[in-house]
Amino acid sequence: MNRPANNVLLIEDESKIRRFLRAGFELQGYAVSEAENANDGLKAATFSAPDLIILDLNLPDLHGSEVLERIRSWSNVPVIILSIISSEDEKVRLLQAGADDYVVKPFGMAELLARSEAALRRYFKSATENPVVVAGPLSVDLVTRTVSLNKQPIRLTRKEYRLLHILATHVGLVVTHDQLLKDIWSGNQRDNIQYLRILVRKLRQKIETDPNHPRLLVTESGVGYRLQARFEDIAAD
């Protein structure tokens, strides 16, 4: 797809961080704009209509989660959170508040780029015609509901497919336990995370080369699961 360069807005008060983020994104062909506080960031988000926002949690004038909430009140633009706090609860809270993903400082640029691409892909997916999600050797046709591994069709149970479907529509992005439990069990088993663990085990048996070392369906400790878009994502960090 030959679209013009994606605009990324960096809302981050530390100039040292902004500097390398700008370099990293520009090297990958993004157009970058910057804001050093929440106020400027919210203005820029409104007026320059960015395709992606990188939002630091620790801003001088307003907490990042508040900024996220305000952006979410009028826009679905992908937002990736940068934070120093790495508590699982905080991550889950931010994801539930509408963040597309998070990256914990210190992080490598490759990790942030992978998350950004995944978020953009999901954001622009409605514009693309292709209903097939490809993750490494795995491809999921969301319309015909068929799954194939190395071009060989595989059979999944209804719940296994449901799980894979949700992850595939968020390919490359983390999906929280809560969301998975809610979508798969329609809210009946929301507290029974062990059902989810066992379902994941069963799905891994079918789609992973080595279920003991999953490379496609990876665990985000205490937060949720992620369907890796590319194998390089693992090697990159």
Add this chain to the structure above:
Amino acid sequence: MHSPLPIASKLAKPGIRNGKYQDVAVAPNTSVAPRSFLQTDIVPLLLSLGSVSLVTALLLLLEQTVAVSLVPIAYLLPVVLAATRWGIWPATLASIASMAEADFFFFPPIFSFQVEDPQEVVDLLLFLVVALVSSNLASRLRQETETLRQRERDIQNLYDFSRRLAACFTVSELISAIENYLALTLGQPAVFFAAKTDGQLEPPRCGPVPRVVNENVTSAIEASAPSVRSVIDSATRNVWLLRMVSSETAILGLVAVNIGTGSTDTLQIRTRRVDAILEEVSLTLQRIDIEKAMEDARLRLQGQLLRDAFHGTLSHELRTPLSAIRGSASVLDSIPVVQKDERIRSLVEAISDEVAELDGFIQSLLNATRVTAGGVTPHLEWTDPRDIANAAIKARARRLVAHKVETDFADELPLVHVDSGLIEESCGQLLENAAKYSPSGSTISVSVRRKQSDVVLSISDQGVGITTDERPHLGRRLFRSQRHQASIPGSGLGFWIASIFVGANGGSIDITSAGQGLGATASITLPGSAMTKPETTVASNE
């Protein structure tokens, strides 16, 4: 003033109110008891007679100028004087004497107690009635004034005492204040038996105590019942009051006060004073309790704030520049020119590695403050133990890059109910130790197995091993073996943190080593899941 019962109850340990109450009986009426005529001193009677005679003498001198009708009025003076100064009995005597002397000297026939004019008889009787009524009124006024003065003195004393108590900030200051004050106001010794933590009493710090008092103190404690009693020392006839002194939270001890000898009235008054003083003491004790609680809370809060500041500063001030270095290095790493030049690339790698190490160290410090703060509250959820091992290996990938990491996971592993973050961190610490204490290129094996109902996560290395000397010290904070202090960097926090994190999840860490140079195996044992088979099948049905 209060009756002594509620005061005693306040000072007593709860539950002993119904104990044996051996106290001297105290009448609820607090005014000074009326004294009988026989107890009245003879001097006020003589003085009142004298003052009546003085008035007679003056009237005789002024006989020519004073009208007879004024004579009874003049006699009211000594009557009122006697009533206000000496009380009701001297005043009554003065009234009768006045009437007699007036009749004898001034009413005809003079120098006779006979009265001629019936009108004058009425005058004299009227005088007597007026004199008796006014003497009664005046003496009652006097009595009440006296009572009020006594109360004022008591209140003043208590006020002084409470001011002294206000300056008490510790229990021992309070105890010496009680002893001093009781001894000072009653003029008799008071001794305090401080309670020890085991419920026994310490011997008093000062003054000899009669044996019978000591025995009673002991029995009072042993019976842990009547905290309020009075004991009579048979040798001196002195009465000792025993009172328990306690705050709302603890019994401080027992105070024994000698209230001396004397009539029941005297003893009653002294008992009331002692009880009033001890009530003041119990209020002060409550205050000291509250102050202590507030001080504790303040210290806790300060500690909390300091810790939070430490957390915030460490996290933000150190990690922000670290993020900039790490991020910048990663951007450099992605530039084709850098990737092509092996020398530059290795420099960039070195930057990233060092940052990872620094970040690991900061994480250890943060974990350590979390542990010392007593703030490790695991957030338990069902987790696949393989996910924990994989996540730990991935998180420490940079530190493990020089080693070969082999994994061996058993089939059919149960889920574990743990805080995956804490166990992952512990596992990471053990991996880091394995990498640190074993040569580059050697193998680190990670295995997850089932052992009865438990799950054991083991990390084995081919490194320096552990000597028998070092064994007992493992798991102590800041312990680092002499062998490695110069050669291998470290904080001595890692294993300590790992042990505590695992412990908080109900698990344990065990380290085995065949000896020096023979490698070591660290095993995390996590309690087995209570999950039953039917539950595991629910998910697989469809």
